[in-house]
Structure formats: structure tokens, C-alpha cells
Amino acid sequence: MRQLAFFWILCALPSLGWAIGLETVRGSVTQDSSRVVLEFSGPPTFSYFDLDNPERLVVDVRNLNPQTAEQIRIANDSRISRVRSSSRDGGTRLVFDLTGDYRTNVFALDPTGGVAARLVVDVIGYVAGEAQVRDVPVTDTPEPPVQKRDIVIAVDPGHGGKDPGASSYGVVEKEVVLEISKRIARRFQNEPGYRAILTRSDDRFIKLSDRPRKAREAGADFFVSIHADSFPKNRNVRGFGVFALSLRGANSELSKWLQNTENAEDLAGGVDLGDVDDDTRQVLLNMSMDSAIRISKQAGEGLLNEFRRVGRVHKKSLGLANFVVLRNPDMPSLLVETGFLSNRSDAERLSNAREQEKIAEAIFRGITGYFERNPPANTYVAWRKQNIGSQVTVEVKRGDSLSLIAARYGLSVQALKEFNGLDSDVIRLGQTLEVPVAPR
Ligand SMILES: [Zn+2]
Structure with a gap:
């Protein structure tokens, strides 16, 4: 021996x-x-x-x-x-x-x-x-472990603490955007394959540059900042607006951004640049920013379409602006103006729980619409897309039960539950379920 x-x-x-x-x-x-x-x-x-x-x-x-x-x-x-x-x-x-x-x-x-x-x-x-x-x-080598991470959405309620944002008709921006943001985050948390983080979950002041940083630290795939506008000069102005970063000036912004060593260090955990010299870093970051902006624009158009369904859109096309929170070479980012507090009906709409829920749902649909078409590698959403031929979205109607819906599509209740990440058999009216359809 x-x-x-x-x-x-x-x-x-x-x-x-x-x-x-x-x-x-x-x-x-x-x-x-x-x-x-x-x-x-x-x-x-x-x-x-x-x-x-x-x-x-x-x-x-x-x-x-x-x-x-x-x-x-x-x-x-x-x-x-x-x-x-x-x-x-x-x-x-x-x-x-x-x-x-x-x-x-x-x-x-x-x-x-x-x-x-x-x-x-x-x-x-x-x-x-x-x-x-x-x-x-x-x-590749036999049986690789399948990675199925969640897509992470960073929801950024604008303003907070000593910075109230806009206010009118007794409605304060920092308060309503926090309520709406929490609803958005909750909606994503309830969706299999997605996870949300909030840059603030209470009434506190956060520096603009710290907002994307928090998102980046959480490994966010997407950043959406929630605001409400005000235009007291014309109180008739109302409706949604969606903004992405303007490419114009993006490069000079990027240079400034890079000069901040804190940002450069941050990026080690964001864009994977490896050991490259400053010129190469610049080229790679430009590329990365182009791609982030392209994704932002695609998602932004989807968001606008969703807003058109639930209300009035103030700005018909996607706005391009140079907001600090949008200057993220490594993260597609959008800023949403949910309405104008200077307009009485918008102020009422934004402080109404049902309307807030509609806004949250529209933002949720706009962003998931993008990711369902373009899921990042190693995500549950990508895995689901690759492994299941196609799927349809079914809304739960009165009288529906999980077993009825499962039977309608030739599935077991267990399969339907697993596919939707459900723990219980309880479904509610208006809830949507994804149902796999066998490839033909
Ligand atoms: Zn604002």
C-alpha cells in the first residue's frame, strides 16, 4: 500500500x-x-x-x-x-x-x-x-455550469433631502418620484430574471455623481432616473418626457469624466479594460459609451411607446440631453420626466397611487421590452430565450386559475409555475404570465 x-x-x-x-x-x-x-x-x-x-x-x-x-x-x-x-x-x-x-x-x-x-x-x-x-x-468542454443571473435595473428617484426638486399644488417632486420609483422597483422584483436596486429609498440627499456609482456597485445593467418637471410660465404644458445622453459633447464629457481618477478606478468593476494605456482606454471607453447610448436610445423609444398608451407625451421624440446622471460610459441610462407639477392635472395624476402604478408599469414594460429582445449573456432572460422556442404573454382574466391556463397551453401547473418563478398557486386578476410555446 x-x-x-x-x-x-x-x-x-x-x-x-x-x-x-x-x-x-x-x-x-x-x-x-x-x-x-x-x-x-x-x-x-x-x-x-x-x-x-x-x-x-x-x-x-x-x-x-x-x-x-x-x-x-x-x-x-x-x-x-x-x-x-x-x-x-x-x-x-x-x-x-x-x-x-x-x-x-x-x-x-x-x-x-x-x-x-x-x-x-x-x-x-x-x-x-x-x-x-x-x-x-x-x-466547449462538457456540461458547463449554466449561469442565470438576474438583469439588474437601478432605479434612481431624483432629488431628496435638502433638495426637494420641483413643487406645485402641494406636490413635491422628491416625494412623488420616490413613490413611483419604489413601485417600479417592486414591479421588477416580482418579475423572474430581474432585480431592482434603488439609489435612495428614503428622503435623503445624494450627490448626482454618487447615483450611477451606486448602480455600478450593484452591477446594474440599466440605470433609469425618475423626475417630474415644472414649467410655471405655461401651466398647460404637461405629459411624459424621456431623455438619453446626447452624443454631442459626450466625448468631451468623457474626457472630463476620465480625469476624475475615482471614476477611472470605478470602471475596473464596470467596463473591463484590463491593463491598457490611456489612449487605448479612451478608445475603448468611447466605444463603450457609443454602445451604451445606442442601447439607451432603443430602450427609450420603447418607453415612449408605453407612455403613449397610458397618457400624454409632452415631447414626441426621445430627448437628448447632457444630464450628469446619464454620463455613464458603461451603463445604458435614461432619465424620465413623469409629468409637469406646474400643470394641475399632472400634479394630481403624479400623486395618485393608481396613476403612479400605471407609470411604473409603463417604465417596467419599456425596459423589459428592450431586454427581452436583447438579453445580456449569462442572464436568466437569455437562458429562457435560448431554451424555449418562443413565448406568449397571457393576462389573467376573471375565472382563470393556474390549472386552467396550464391546460389551455398543454403544460403542467408545475411547469407553468417554474417558468414564471411562482411559489404559490395564487394568481391575481390582470397579472401577466409568460407561457412557452413549442417551436414549430
Ligand atoms: Zn428633477
Whole structure:
């Protein structure tokens, strides 16, 4: 027995050099770049370089067991045609065959909160026709753990504390926007696959720059700031308005933003920039800001459509403005003016619980509408979209029960509950349920 044990120790020694194995591979493609994220069982030791004729990116991971990286296949990526792996100097060499002369960047991310150590491979260069972010199916080592995180929405009630915002007819902006924001947050909390955070949940003053910071710290995918307007010069002016950051001036704003080292440090947890010099950082941030603004605009249009259903829209198209809370290169952001307190009917509407609920529902629908079409990778919403052919939304009518609805669509009650993240059999009138429809 002693000899056997000795034999085992000898055998194990060579593999100590391969401290890590490849666990999961994920990919995503936008108009600006392709990103492949490799997740390892431990921190990778790596180096990389580019080769041309033909264009290739070579990444050497010196402590990676090559057997775990044998079958990385990438489909549908316009920049990366394939990935080859081979063993090299006791580690693994990964060769990314590229379809053109793209810029590349490779950086490691430390494990955080249940997420493994990662190596992020960015292949950067504009490709026409990739209008939307899409996930690339990447087949990899057997049975990767499926990640299904929630999409995080940061809801920012404007003003607070010593800053009351606008007020008229006895209605104070900081109070009604807090009530509306809480309703929005609650709506997201009740939706499977989504989670909401509030930048303030009581009457307190928060600096403008601290608002996106809180959102970023919570890992928010989207930031929405809730306000009410006032225009006492013309008390007839009323209705909703939706604003995204103006691209004009965004670059100079960005420079200012970057000069603030606090922001630059913050970004380490937001946009993954890795170890890059200032110029590259600037280029990457510009790209990231373009993309955040593009997403903001798409979601903003959806929000406007929802507002048209529930009331009057003051500004017919999406407003572009330069609000401090919208200057987020790493987070799509919108500012919603829910109405004009200087208008009597708007002031009444905004302080009425039923109307507040309608506003919250419209904002919820606008934002989820965007994410249901474009779910970020590794989210429950993305998983649901990939794994279930399609789905319909069913509103609970009088006389409905879970078992009736389940039977109507040929599902078990349990499946319907799981699909909607329901803990109990109780459903209420007007509630909406998502029902999977088998692909035809
Ligand atoms: Zn305001």
C-alpha cells in the first residue's frame, strides 16, 4: 500500500504545473467588437501576440491543462473564424483565427462573487450589419455550469433631502418620484430574471455623481432616473418626457469624466479594460459609451411607446440631453420626466397611487421590452430565450386559475409555475404570465 501511494504522488507531480482547467467559454458580438470570455478553475498566467498573413491572435496560457481546452468551437462570429488549441511548454497555446486585420486585447479578471477567474479576449473593429448585440453559441468542454443571473435595473428617484426638486399644488417632486420609483422597483422584483436596486429609498440627499456609482456597485445593467418637471410660465404644458445622453459633447464629457481618477478606478468593476494605456482606454471607453447610448436610445423609444398608451407625451421624440446622471460610459441610462407639477392635472395624476402604478408599469414594460429582445449573456432572460422556442404573454382574466391556463397551453401547473418563478398557486386578476410555446 505504501508503494502505491508513492506511485500516485509521482504521477501527480507533472500536472501540478497545470494549476487550472478551462471550465466555460462564452461569446458575444456587437457592431464594434467580438468578445470571448474563458472561465478557468483558477487565475491564468498568460501572454499574447498578433500574427498576420493570415491574421491570428495567439494566447499562451502557461498554467492551463491543454486537455481541457481541446474543443473550443466558435460559431457565427464575424471576426473569429475558429480557435485552435495545442499543448505548449507544459501549458496551452490558443490560436484565434481572425477574418481580418482587427485590433486585439486580452486581459484577466480575478474571480468575484461566485464568478470564476476569467480571461477576456476582445477582437475590436467595426463590422457593418451587426446592428445588435447577440450571443454567439460557443460549444466547449462538457456540461458547463449554466449561469442565470438576474438583469439588474437601478432605479434612481431624483432629488431628496435638502433638495426637494420641483413643487406645485402641494406636490413635491422628491416625494412623488420616490413613490413611483419604489413601485417600479417592486414591479421588477416580482418579475423572474430581474432585480431592482434603488439609489435612495428614503428622503435623503445624494450627490448626482454618487447615483450611477451606486448602480455600478450593484452591477446594474440599466440605470433609469425618475423626475417630474415644472414649467410655471405655461401651466398647460404637461405629459411624459424621456431623455438619453446626447452624443454631442459626450466625448468631451468623457474626457472630463476620465480625469476624475475615482471614476477611472470605478470602471475596473464596470467596463473591463484590463491593463491598457490611456489612449487605448479612451478608445475603448468611447466605444463603450457609443454602445451604451445606442442601447439607451432603443430602450427609450420603447418607453415612449408605453407612455403613449397610458397618457400624454409632452415631447414626441426621445430627448437628448447632457444630464450628469446619464454620463455613464458603461451603463445604458435614461432619465424620465413623469409629468409637469406646474400643470394641475399632472400634479394630481403624479400623486395618485393608481396613476403612479400605471407609470411604473409603463417604465417596467419599456425596459423589459428592450431586454427581452436583447438579453445580456449569462442572464436568466437569455437562458429562457435560448431554451424555449418562443413565448406568449397571457393576462389573467376573471375565472382563470393556474390549472386552467396550464391546460389551455398543454403544460403542467408545475411547469407553468417554474417558468414564471411562482411559489404559490395564487394568481391575481390582470397579472401577466409568460407561457412557452413549442417551436414549430
Ligand atoms: Zn428633477
